[in-house]
Amino acid sequence: MTNIYEIGLDRNAANHQPLTPLTLLERAAKTYPDQTAIIHGKAKTSYREFWRRSLRLASALTQKGIGKGDTVTVMLSNTPAMLEAHFGVPMVKAVLHSLNTRLDAAVIAFQLDHAESKIVIVDREFSAVMREALALAKVKPLVIDYDDPEYPADAPYPKGDPIGTLDYEAFLQSGDPDFAWQMPDDEWDAISLNYTSGTTGNPKGVVYHHRGAALMAHTNTIHAGMGKHAVYLWTLPMFHCNGWCFPWTLAVQAGTHVCLRWVRAKAMYDAIADHKVTHLCGAPIVMATLINAEEKDKRSFSQQVTFNTAAAPPPESVLSGMADAGFAVTHLYGLTETYGPAVVNEWHGEWDELDRGGRAAKKARQGVRYASLEGLTVMDPETMADTPADGETIGEVMFRGNIVMKGYLKNRKATDEAFAGGWFHSGDLGVMHPDGYIQLKDRSKDIIISGGENISSIEVEEALYKHPAVASCGVVARADDKWGEVPVAYVELKPGKSATEVEIIEHCRKLLARFKIPKSVTFAEIPKTSTGKIQKFRLREMAKTPGIVTGP
Structure with missing residues (x-):
């Protein structure tokens, strides 16, 4: 039977354009040309200038032969150049590859070769490790030095020597500020490349497309509650998932980016107070830095600041401390x-009326899908059947939708x-609660099986965090002749606090089943990634040799 809605109603240039975040900056620049787009040190950049500099970058890249499918790699901090790269590189249909600034030379070299990098833009703070990486890499990209004009004189890390053949600012000025940028041919085209941490073997290259980036740009404004001209402080590294x-x-609401090269308490408080910051993102370590700051580094501010965190649920004491601080x-x-x-853990107003334990139980859950994600569930990975929504049956958390990667490069x-099975397998183990909220219980490789019983390392860690002296902790399995494996804990104490192994274990007895x-308990500095995630693989290495404690 003929479908009348498909007769003469075809896609054409007038009614169908590929989704891309690039048009968002163009709109902001035309609508609010004089609005401050970027604050970096004493420098301020308007949306008009942000747009024109991004066009210059695109034009200059074109002059060097960069086009569709070419990889442009950047080794940059949270600076204006990094923001310009997020627009200028995809404007010529190229793909932005952001390097983790704390990687070693061998891993960087692997990524450069795997991504087939054509151009590398390097902040001079990282010139030494990049020189070493480029010497190891097979590819020979054009190297451009970024000399940050706002680099502080008292910086904790001095600038390295230039290693490239061009200076970023000179390269930019060679471009046309009225360059005719190019929409992607298809919204499925790649926009960026981000590598996983690679804790077992080489990292995998995760490819994002224009459609997903555009949808996330809009959805972030919803779930972060971003109003017109929101002010965002860059504490989250922009190299991490393209800064989420x-x-x-920010272009959606013509907001202001406040760049921050290093996460330091005083710099954060100064930015929040001076620039009226409304939003920031980060790992729990950033929250700890804020609430444990010395009084001389703190500043008062009148606005409420939304802090988005995406690691393990923060302890109740941290949440209370953050609330008290605004x-x-x-x-x-x-x-x-x-x-x-x-x-996102969508909070219900009535949950505020629960007792402390009830609120903590609700806050411990990861939540429900973003508006731009079509499917979120917990399944048995073997049968691909949904687990019962009973809050107890453990399965693998799975995603489906337009904000799932294209795949691994x-x-x-x-x-x-x-x-497999039409769902993205996260590798995270969790449960589905009756109200549709998911809660993580562990990574599949981190679940501890002791005497046939499954132990969630996250559950044990949550108990440890309830001890007032614990600042950070990690729980992993240690081989055991009798039980197969048993849980062992690594604990980092808060400054000025003390605790003993016996005290910590007795604390856990009050909160956990005996076998958990x-x-x-080993007291040590907990090794973390550059984004604040605890490196469980290093704790597992430590557990193989009891009594040996290695630094991060």
Whole structure:
């Protein structure tokens, strides 16, 4: 039977254009040309200038032969150049590859080769490690030095020597500020490349497309509650999942980016107070830096600041401390493969009336899907059947939708495994509650099986965090002749606080079933990634050699 709605109603240039975040900056520049787009040190950049500099970058890249499918790699801090790269690179249909600034030379070299980088833009803070990486890499990209004009004289890390053949600012000035930029041919075209942490073997290259980036830009404004001209402080590294897509997001509401090269308490408080910051994102370590800051570094501010965090649920004491300091914490969850956070703990007003334990139980849950995510569930990964929504049956958390990656670059096997059964397999274990909220219980590789019983390391860590002296902790499995494996804890204490192994174990006895109590407690500095995530693989290495404690 003929479908009357398909007769003569075809797609054409007038009614169908590829989704892309690039048009958001163009709109902001035309609508609010004089609005401050970027604050970096003493420098301020308007939306008009932000747009024109992005066009200059695109034009200059074109002059060097960069086009569709070419990789432009950047080794940059949270600076204006990084924001310009998020628009200028995809304007010529090229792909932006942001390097983690704390990687070692060997890993950087692997990424440069795997991504087939054509151009590398390097902040001079990182010139030493990049020189070493480029010497190791097979590719020989054009190297451009970025000399940050707002680099502080008292910087904790001195600038390195230039290693490129061009200076970024000179390169930019060679471009045309009226350059005719190019829409992507298809919204499915790649816009950026981000590598996983690679804790087991080489990292995998996660490919994002224009459609997902555009949808995340809009959705971030919703779930972060961003109003007109929001002011966003860059504490989250922009290299991390493209800064959870916030480099593109701010243009939706013509907001202001406040750049921050290093996360320091005084710098954060100064920015929040001086620039009326409304939003920021980060790991729990950033929250700890704020609430544990010395009084001389703190500043008062009148506005409420939304803090988006996407790691393990913050302890109640941290949430209370943040609230007292004027921050409203929003708990998110996601992965590199989902453009950053794609799940939000949507809070219900009536939950405020619960007792402290009840509120903590609600806050411990990761939540429900973002508005731009079509599917979020917990399944048995073998049968692909949904687990009962009973809050107890553990399965694998799975995603489906337009903010899931294209796949892994040059790795069809890993891509097919990740998308088996038509869902993205997160590798995270969790439960589905009766009200549709998910709660993580562990990474599949982090679940501890002791005497046939499953122990969630997250549950044990939550108990440890309730001890007033615990600043950070990690729980992993240690081989055991009798039980197969048992949980052991690594604990980092708060400054000025003390505790003993016996005291910590007795604390856990009051909160956990006997078989879940850590069999040992080691006090050590907890190793973390550059984005504040605890490196469980390093704790597992430590657990293989009891009594040996290695630094981060």
